[in-house]
Amino acid sequence: MDSESKVLNVNEASEFLKISRAMLYRLIKDGQIKTIKIGDLTKIAIEELERFINAQSQQPAIKVKGVWSRSNLEDALLAVQRATDEKVGLVIIDLSEAVFVTPTGLAMLCSIIDRTTWRGGNVRIKDPQNEEFKVFLKSIGFWDYLHIATSPDIPKNIEPNVQLKRLQNLDIALTGKLVEFIESSISVSPGVSYVLSMAHNELIENAMVHSQSRRGCLVCAQSTPKSKLLRLTVLDEGQGIRSSLMESYPKIENDIAAIKLAVQEGVGARKTEDRGLGLHEILKFVKVNDGELTIISGHGKVIFKREEVLEEKLKTNWSGTIVEVRLNQDKESFYRLSSEERTF
Amino acid sequence: MININIKDHYGKEIGGREAGQRLRLFLEDNWSSTDRFEVDFDQNKIASISFFDEVFGKLVFKYAPSELKTKLVLKNIDPLDKELLNSVINDRSKGKNKTDENLK
Numbered sequence: 001m002d003s004e005s006k007v008l009n010v011n012e013a014s015e016f017l018k019i020s021r022a023m024l025y026r027l028i029k030d031g032q033i034k035t036i037k038i039g040d041l042t043k044i045a046i047e048e049l050e051r052f053i054n055a056q057s058q059q060p061a062i063k064v065k066g067v068w069s070r071s072n073l074e075d076a077l078l079a080v081q082r083a084t085d086e087k088v089g090l091v092i093i094d095l096s097e098a099v100f101v102t103p104t105g106l107a108m109l110c111s112i113i114d115r116t117t118w119r120g121g122n123v124r125i126k127d128p129q130n131e132e133f134k135v136f137l138k139s140i141g142f143w144d145y146l147h148i149a150t151s152p153d154i155p156k157n158i159e160p161n162v163q164l165k166r167l168q169n170l171d172i173a174l175t176g177k178l179v180e181f182i183e184s185s186i187s188v189s190p191g192v193s194y195v196l197s198m199a200h201n202e203l204i205e206n207a208m209v210h211s212q213s214r215r216g217c218l219v220c221a222q223s224t225p226k227s228k229l230l231r232l233t234v235l236d237e238g239q240g241i242r243s244s245l246m247e248s249y250p251k252i253e254n255d256i257a258a259i260k261l262a263v264q265e266g267v268g269a270r271k272t273e274d275r276g277l278g279l280h281e282i283l284k285f286v287k288v289n290d291g292e293l294t295i296i297s298g299h300g301k302v303i304f305k306r307e308e309v310l311e312e313k314l315k316t317n318w319s320g321t322i323v324e325v326r327l328n329q330d331k332e333s334f335y336r337l338s339s340e341e342r343t344f
Numbered sequence: 345m346i347n348i349n350i351k352d353h354y355g356k357e358i359g360g361r362e363a364g365q366r367l368r369l370f371l372e373d374n375w376s377s378t379d380r381f382e383v384d385f386d387q388n389k390i391a392s393i394s395f396f397d398e399v400f401g402k403l404v405f406k407y408a409p410s411e412l413k414t415k416l417v418l419k420n421i422d423p424l425d426k427e428l429l430n431s432v433i434n435d436r437s438k439g440k441n442k443t444d445e446n447l448k
Contacts, residue, residue, distance in 0.1 A: 172359045175391070194424040197391035201359050205394050209361075266439040277401065277435060281393045284431065335427060342430045343409040344418055 007036060007043040011149070016049055018125040020147040027052075027122060062091065062112070064098040068105035070294055070324060073301065078316055091116050094126040099133050101140070103220035103233035104294070104324045106164055110145055110218055111235055111320075114166075118215075140164060140222065162221035167204060169216070175200045178221060182230065186223050191334030192327050195285045196221070196232060199325045202278040203234035211238025211321060223329065230327045237320040241297040255300030256311050262295070263304065282325065289331045296322040346378045351386045359390055364398025371403065375415070385421040396429045401436040409437055 008016060013033075014024045027033045028042075033052050036043045062075060093109065101109070113123045125148070128134050137143060141163025162178050179197045182188060200219070207217035217236040223229070238244075242258035245267070252258045261267050263283050267276040279295075283304055286293045293304040299317055303310040348370070354363050371381060390396070403412055412433070418426070 170360050172392075175359070190424065194389070194391055197389070198393060198428065201392045202394060205360055205392075265435045277397045277432060278393050280435065281428070281431060285428075334424065335431060337427070337430050337434055341434050343413055343433045344416075344421075344426060344430055 006047070007038075007045050008049070010042055010044070013044045013049060015149050016046070017053070018127055018148055019123070022147065023117070023122055032122075062109075063094045064101075064109075066098065067100045067102070068098055068109065069102040070104040070296070070301075070322075072105060073108065073296060073318070074315060090122045090124060092124050092126060095128040095133075095137075096126050098128050099130050100136070101142075102324075103140075103164075103222045103231050104235075104322060106140060106142060107218040107220050107233045107235040107322065110142070110164060111237060113146065114215070115237065140220065161223070162219075164218060164220040166218050167216050170201065170204045170208060172201065174219075182221070182223060186225055186329060188230070188329045189332045192230065192289055192329055192331055194334070195282075195289055195291075195327060196230060196325075198285065199232055199282050200234075202282060203232075203323050203325075206278055206323075207234055207236040207238070207321070210244045211236040211240075212244075213238030213320065225329075228329050230329045232325045232327075233322065235320065235322045240319060241295070241321055242300075243298075254313075255298035256302055256313060257300075259295045259297055259300050259302045260309065260311075263293075279323075285335045286325060286327065288333050288335045290328040291331075292324075292326040294322075294324040294326075296324075345380045345382055346374055347382045347384065349384045349386060350388055350390075358388060359392035359395050361394040361398045364392075364395040368399045368402055371399070371416075372406075380415060380417060382417045382419060384419040385425065387420050387422065389422045390425050391428070393428065393432065396425075396432045397436070400429055401432045404433055404436040405440055409433060 010021060010024060014021045017024065019027075024033070028035055033044060034048050036045060064072070091112065093113070116123050125146070128137065140161040143149070145164050145166075162181060165174075167174070175197050178200055179193055182196060183193055200221075204217060204219060207213070211217070213236045215237055217234055219232075219234050221230070221232040224231075240255070240258075241262050242252055242255050245252060245258055245261060248267075249258075249261060252261060262276075263279045265277060265280045267280075279293075283293050286304070287306060290306070295302050295304075296314075296318055297320070299314045301312040301314055348367070350358060350367075353367070374381075400412065407415070418429075421429070
């Protein structure tokens, strides 16, 4: 290595560490990484970056192995709890052995990263070894979301994804783009495409209105043609379902009961308002498309699948709500009322 | 008859509870002054439960579905939007009947 390549500029150093420029500046400001001034230029020695990496290797890490999805929730929850409760300065997300991430898994990861940085902590990503997965992460918007510059090209045959976004309000135009993208990428029945738009609009509006989160919500969607699945996830870091229903239903026993109540017709945050149809309608339409609706909030996780309701009490608390809609993209059926029930 | 073109009123990208509320208030304000409203959806796909609930679901609490059917003519509505709209009205009617039963 020649002497010139022993020092990096800020862009190169952030790429070297797989962190954003903003995070690198914060580490520099905190004195965790020492810089060299050459005139007006800020440079960092590779030796210093390697020392920093070695020092961090003792820090807690979230190890993502294989597929990261809604089933890894407990790991994610523990990581958030550790990062927030124990005031861990740095959370390492180790993707070296990861091969795939679902929209829910990705939204959870990005929420962990955001929650850590909002409280002043830092996150470092340990790169995936699997090159295909690295490309996939680019296609689903992970590196862009973290403002980390990566340069793998996205091949044309990559499975279609709607890149992860944090939204601050309901953007109908975005729903249009999402559906246009899905329809142009895969063969999907009009009913499935409609349910996807409907769920997208409704879940974002729910997150904005009921969560009381100042941070908006994370939205991500993905199609896996091999398994004929379309997945849409909306995640917020707000008050959670039980808390939002407490005014109307003060006797709700736990988070699972709150989730099951929230999908019933007419159940809303305020008894004085005739609201509370959104999740109920989504569930009706998801069921006839052979889909699944998963809701995670507080200590509760409930999966609605056909007539089955699968409940799980989580050991740790997810402050906020995650809703995942899974649809069978080949399904042709659509929810229809009988003629005597139709007004129009 | 009062004609309402959804696209003219709300633009191409319509949806959500707020837009629904604006349309419902317009309908309510003019309910007694006209025999009929013709609402032209101009083939726009709405796909919003909140929008349909805010307009038609809430009107169910004031007027019977039969009156809605007489008073409102829905033109060029997407067939799937029509399914959703009927589903919302049906659910709200059930909810209203339950409330009426409880009040007896």
